[in-house]
Amino acid sequence: MIALIQRVRRAQVDIQEQTVARIDAGLLVLVCAEHGDTAVQAERLLDKLLALRIFSDADGKMNLNLLQTGGQLLLVSQFTLAADTRKGNRPGFSRAAPPAVSQPLFDELVARARQRLPDTQCGLFGADMQMSLINDGPVTIPLHIPPDGVAS
Template sequence: MIALIQRVSEASITADGEFRGSIGQGLMVLVCGEKNDKLEYADALAEKVVGYRVFSDADGKMNLSLKTVNGGILVASQFTLAADTNSGTRPSFSPAADPALGEALYVRFLEKLRSLGFNPVTGVFGAHMQISLVNDGPVTFRLCYPKKKD
């Protein structure tokens, strides 16, 4: 599984033209399942996301996690994160999970966030979504579980 996380000052999401919600300080997370992913991967990735230290401490160092700052979390499914871009000028999406598995992984990811005490603002799996955000400098990381081998 892949999660692209971005630290935000605020973010909001609309799915198929319907406003879904907004957050203040926190993380905007795009999440994607891949072909051979297992549901347990969603649990591990959710834990990694909320524990990842991307917020600044009093010394200006990224030492604080979403848990520590009690931030909000906005989550949307994004199958294009699995794109194979190694050849040509058109991406292949063959590494992405099929829609049924992708949705199951997305739902499990959200369930794990809730079990960890977060109330994520979410998009709708497979919907056309628009995300608006304000950040305090583009701080963006790609997290994977299991770890990708180079």
């Protein structure tokens, strides 16, 4: 799975001018399932998201994780994270898992996140969404959990 993690002061997802998800301080995470991904990658991604120490402690050092700060989590499915731009000017998305695979994985990630962080918010899979956010820092971190499970 591919994720783009953004530490935010607030973020929101709108669909047809209706707000469907909103968080205050926490993490906005864009998520893409790739071919070969399973629930194992979803669980490893969630573990990493909740443990990643990217929030400032009392000394201003990135030393706290989402749970320690009481922050919120917003998950948004985004297949374009798998874009291949090596050739030409039109990105290819063949690395992204098809919706029949990626939607259940995204739903699994959201369900597991809500077990550990009940107020987890999410966008609507496959919808045309508009997102607004205030990135805090700014802190934006790419994360890749390949099918072999080793994060990079």
